Amino acid sequence: MPRSVDSGGHAESRLRRIEAVTDSALAHLDLEQLLPELLKRVRELLDADTATVLLLDSGGEHLVAAAASGIEEEVRQGVRIPIGEGFAGHIAASRKPLVIQQVDPTTVVNPLLWEKGIRSLAGVPLLAGGEMLGVLHVGTLDSTPFTEDDVEVLQVAGDRLALATRTGLTRGERAAASALQRTLLPALLPAIPGLQLSARYAPGEASGVSGDWYDVFTLPSGWLCVAVGDVVGRGLAAATVMSRVRTATRSYALDSDSPTEVLTRLDRHMRHFEPQTMVTMAYAMWEPSLSRIHLSLAGHLAPVLARPGERAELIEVPVDPPIGIGTAPVQRRSVTVGIPQGATVLFYTDGLVERRDRSLDDGLALLCETVATGPTEPLCSRVMSRLVGTSPTDDDIAVLAMRRQEAEELREISFELDAIPEVLADVRATLRRWLPSAGATPEEAGDMLVVVGEACSNVIEHAYGPLGGTLSLRLEAREGEVLATVGDTGHWRSPRGTHRGKGTELMHQLSDDLRFEHGPGGTLVHIRKNVTGGDPA
Incomplete structure (x- = not known):
């Protein structure tokens, strides 16, 4: 459609042009769909060769290309325009429409525009509730100037776009915040x-x-x-x-x-x-x-x-x-x-x-x-x-x-962990918390840390192959003693090296009873330690 119209059809043509960009059908589109559809309609209405939407970034200092038609590389190359600089930056700073017919480094910051051969530009601010959201601009490869009528239609499109953008950004921000909150x-x-x-x-x-x-x-x-x-x-x-x-x-x-x-x-x-x-x-x-x-x-x-x-x-x-x-x-x-x-x-x-x-x-x-x-x-x-x-x-x-x-709730606890070296710290932390409540003195608790830690290390090193498995630990407090059972569901590999077995010796020395129970379903290590710190409390 040509940008000029005869005087007799001026009012009717202007009405049709405005209706085209305020079509109620657009209300059902989300922001990602609305942007390209509006840019397409604006280009057709104004007989423009390019149309671009730039949105204000989170820092409020730059405009960033968000959607483009006829010059899609603006978005692909992540064009950023400082507020107050060049054509779009000036519109954002002044919050007023602008039309220029000289597109070169003296008037435009983005080199893509003059490299594309754009001769004439018209742009309007995107404002919603007084908030600056960005800039909408169109360009042509010929030097025919944009009219006041063109700018008015462009502003109608800009207002429609600004409202949709604010709604879309708010909805998207809430969804992103909710997702972030859930993950953290x-x-x-x-x-x-x-x-x-x-x-x-x-x-x-x-x-x-x-x-x-x-x-x-x-x-x-x-x-x-x-x-x-x-x-x-x-x-x-x-x-x-x-x-x-x-x-x-x-x-x-x-x-x-x-x-x-x-x-x-x-x-x-x-x-x-x-x-x-x-x-x-x-x-x-x-x-x-x-x-x-x-x-x-x-x-x-x-x-x-x-x-x-x-x-x-x-x-x-x-x-x-x-x-x-x-x-x-x-x-x-x-x-x-x-x-x-x-x-x-x-x-x-x-x-x-x-x-x-x-x-x-x-x-x-x-x-x-x-x-x-x-x-x-x-x-x-x-x-x-x-x-x-x-x-x-x-x-x-x-x-x-x-x-x-309460003490009665802690007489017996059990849990299962991945059989990997990193869980040994969790096992030690659990024992440090549980053993005092089970009546163990600091020295007795230290012995159990060594014995149970060695049993768990053996599971991690010997019970499974590269695919790994699980380690189970059950702790039970009785009057005058604590029991620990370390289990796996794997098949033990033979110890590697010529000086192995020292750990089992130490486990026997530091516990009052130590038994290994091997079976087709895995191995259980039963550990008993007498405690003198009193009844579990």
Whole structure:
């Protein structure tokens, strides 16, 4: 269609042109389908040779080619235009349409346009609700200028595109944030002998996923680390920062022996690499015996502690500034809290207790009334029911309940692991936590660490071929003794080397009874050790 029209048909032609780019059928297309369809229609309406959509990047400093027709290499080559520079950059900066008839390095930043032979360009800003989203421009290989009518039609297309883009980006961002959140929250909480764990996560209905998270992980030393936090902000940006905070926390935990050191290093990391970010966080380290936790708060609400026979209460701990605040390091503080058997600790984010129609103090009081000792799964359900109920929430919520199990629950535990060298650290950590509760003294526990560790190492080295297999471990506490059974389902290979067998000798020396049971279904190693630390408690 030619860009000029006779005066008699001007109004009718203009109406048809606008209707063509506002067709209701376009409303059913997603953004990936809408962009090429709109560009195709715009090219036909304006008799243009090229049409391009450039969208503002996340940093807000550049336009990036998102879709093109007639000059597809703009997208393939990842064209980026600085805001304020060249033709498209000037439109984005001024937020006004622009028409030029001189396309060369003095007017256009993108060399593809003049190399293509473009002689005339018309462009309009993509604005939605006052927000700058990008630029739509068309070009021709002849020098016929674009008219005011052409620019008006182009702006109609731009407005339609801007609304669809904002909707599509918002929908896509929410989906991406939700997917990221799901991958980072533990799909399965770790099995920690001596602890029962349950958790809940609920996104805010008004704003969708943001930056709340919880994490539980063990260290090679046998310590157990817990992190519950909230990145200030919404959507994909907050979820992305949350993922980096979670990774950094785990990394610093490997080389730190106190919660204050972890938070101090994390704070330094965030102030340098994420200077516009603020994070609140509760970070705790459980001792291998699980009898005490070391807790530090960075602008976060205190966990609730419920001891057997006592009313639940907030743990008294000083609250230091959030992560990422200020420019100077903070002298962070921590407390050490005894956790008797049967006690429950509940960590949470502020979305659980903050409501527009309820003060924070009332929310915390209700939480303390709700938390009690007992199985953690019903506890989480009860907490969410009483504090959330059927009311919509503005903020997302993370809840993590941890209960130190009673002695009777720990008399016998069993689990299965992959028969690979990396699991030996997990086995040692489990033994360090379980043996004291089974009545073993530090010396007796040390002997069992050696004997069980040697048995597990033998399974990994001798029981399976290259395809590997599984290792089973059962621990049982009796009055005055502990029993361990290490099993496999493989067929043992002969020891390699001329000086083997020292490990079995040592196992006999450090245990009170050691038996090997070989069968067609695999091998069981039965280990018994007398303990003098008293009855399991």
